[in-house]
Amino acid sequence: MRFLSAxxxxxxxxxxxxxxxxxxxxxxxxxGLDTSHVIAFTSRFxxxxxxxxxxxxxxxxxxxxGSPDIPSSIDRVPGYTKTLTEKYGVKIYNDITKMCxxxxxxxxxxxxxxxxxxxxxxxxxxxxxVFIDKPVAGSLKDAVEIFRLAREAEVPCFxxxxxxxxxxxxxxxxADIGELRSAIxxxxxxxxxxxxxxxxxxxxxxxxxxxxxxxxxxSVVATESKDAIVVTGKWANGSIGTLQGIRSGKTSYKVTSxxxxxxxxxxxxxxxxxxxREVVKFFRTGKPPVPPGVTLEIYxxxxxxxxxxxxxxxxxxxxEYLKKNGxxx
Numbered sequence: 635m636r637f638l639s640a641x642x643x644x645x646x647x648x649x650x651x652x653x654x655x656x657x658x659x660x661x662x663x664x665x666g667l668d669t670s671h672v673i674a675f676t677s678r679f680x681x682x683x684x685x686x687x688x689x690x691x692x693x694x695x696x697x698x699x700g701s702p703d704i705p706s707s708i709d710r711v712p713g714y715t716k717t718l719t720e721k722y723g724v725k726i727y728n729d730i731t732k733m734c735x736x737x738x739x740x741x742x743x744x745x746x747x748x749x750x751x752x753x754x755x756x757x758x759x760x761x762x763x764v765f766i767d768k769p770v771a772g773s774l775k776d777a778v779e780i781f782r783l784a785r786e787a788e789v790p791c792f793x794x795x796x797x798x799x800x801x802x803x804x805x806x807x808x809a810d811i812g813e814l815r816s817a818i819x820x821x822x823x824x825x826x827x828x829x830x831x832x833x834x835x836x837x838x839x840x841x842x843x844x845x846x847x848x849x850x851x852x853s854v855v856a857t858e859s860k861d862a863i864v865v866t867g868k869w870a871n872g873s874i875g876t877l878q879g880i881r882s883g884k885t886s887y888k889v890t891s892x893x894x895x896x897x898x899x900x901x902x903x904x905x906x907x908x909x910x911r912e913v914v915k916f917f918r919t920g921k922p923p924v925p926p927g928v929t930l931e932i933y934x935x936x937x938x939x940x941x942x943x944x945x946x947x948x949x950x951x952x953x954e955y956l957k958k959n960g961x962x963x
Contacts, residue, residue, distance in 0.1 A: 660691040660917055663737035665730060665753050666699035666744025667714045668707040671767055674906050675741060680722050686907040690914045693718075693741075695725050695733045699753070701746040704828065710745075734760035739917040741765050747829060748772030751780055754791075758783050763790035763920060765913045769833040770929060774937045778960045781926040792922030793929050795841035799912065800904030803889055807846045811893025816874040819843035819889040823863055823879025831863060832936035836879045840936055842889040842900075843867075847875045849928045853949045856939035865939040867952075877939075930961055 662679065664672050676693040678686050696718055700711040718724040727733035730753060734740065740757045742750060747769035757764045764784075770793035771777040784791035797803055806817075821839030825831055832840060844851075850870040857864055863879040890899045912923045931952060938950040 660738045662691050662693045663733045663740050664693060664696040665742045667696055668700045668710045669743055669745040672714050672743050673717055676722055678910055688910045693724055695727055695737050697727050697730050697733055699744045704746055707745045731756040734762050739763045743767045751776045754780055758787050758789045761789055763917050766793040768795050768837045772829055774933050775959045777930060777933050790920040792924050794924045795838045796906045796909040797838045797842045798845045799908035802900040802902035803842045803845050806889050806891050806898045806900050809898035811891055811898050812895030813893055814873055815892050817843060817846045817891040818876045820878035821887040822885040823881055830937045830940050832939060836936060839887060840877055840932055843875050843877055844932050846889055846891050849931050851931060851935055851952050853951050854935055854938045854942055855947060855949050856942040857947055858943055867935055
């Protein structure tokens with residue numbers, strides 16, 4: 635009887651410890667203070683009175699970063715640094731490795747995808763789970779290397795556009811339309827000369843397309859003008875996904891799916907809050923809500939679109955393109 639009582643006390647003590655660990659507020663570090671996302675994310679984590687408050691984590695540290703050859707990056711760093719330090723008490727570090735010693739997890743928010751590989755290496759070496767804001771890298775090859783390093787080190791890592799969790803996108807993805815035959819997604823796809831043409835903003839409508847279609851894209855054909863890019867992907871099950879990237883003119887986001895029973899159209903948008911809830915959950919569990927293979931297929935779709943255009947509109951195999959860039963499932 636005494637043994638059972640002692641066992642019960644031990645079990646309750648263990649459960650209490652697990653509950654305390656689960657309730658622990660995670661200390662987060664930012665890498666890259668050159669995007670409005672750092673303020674949007676920090677306000678949701680650090681302000682309990684914010685109507686979009688995301689509990690369970692607080693931003694306490696940051697590494698400035700910034701890319702001198704992209705004005706929209708380097709010119710923003712001073713202002714965002716001032717807000718983070720003065721309004722939120724965030725401590726600035728000049729060394730990512732040292733910052734990692736003081737935090738539980740990392741938000742890699744650098745606007746420019748090119749430095750992401752080098753910036754994530756000390757994070758992986760420190761064994762800290764990391765969410766990488768869009769674009770995951772400056773090339774598919776670098777994206778593959780990031781996930782390869784994270785997998786080898788068994789460090790949780792994921793990346794996604796916030797549109798994956800927009801209410802309107804989720805409603806289209808889960809609508810009862812029968813068998814999905816095709817989908818169309820459109821949105822802004824402004825160019826940034828240091829990145830593949832869809833990486834900068836085209837990631838958002840592309841993420842919406844893949845949220846609805848799911849993985850399994852086999853080939854891509856693309857065409858473009860100075861004002862638009864159109865990418866058509868063929869999936870393994872025969873369904874067709876089309877991306878309309880708007881380079882100039884009026885822009886908006888929308889995804890529509892076509893099924894054997896019905897057509898579902900996106901009717902509402904969303905914000906960063908649902909994604910950040912997923913990020914906190916990911917930091918606690920180590921389980922990415924979007925598998926690396928899915929993210930890499932999305933980036934292969936976007937980069938292969940440019941390759942198709944270079945080849946005069948020829949189809950580009952997505953599995954072969956991934957393999958060429960070093961991804962082995």
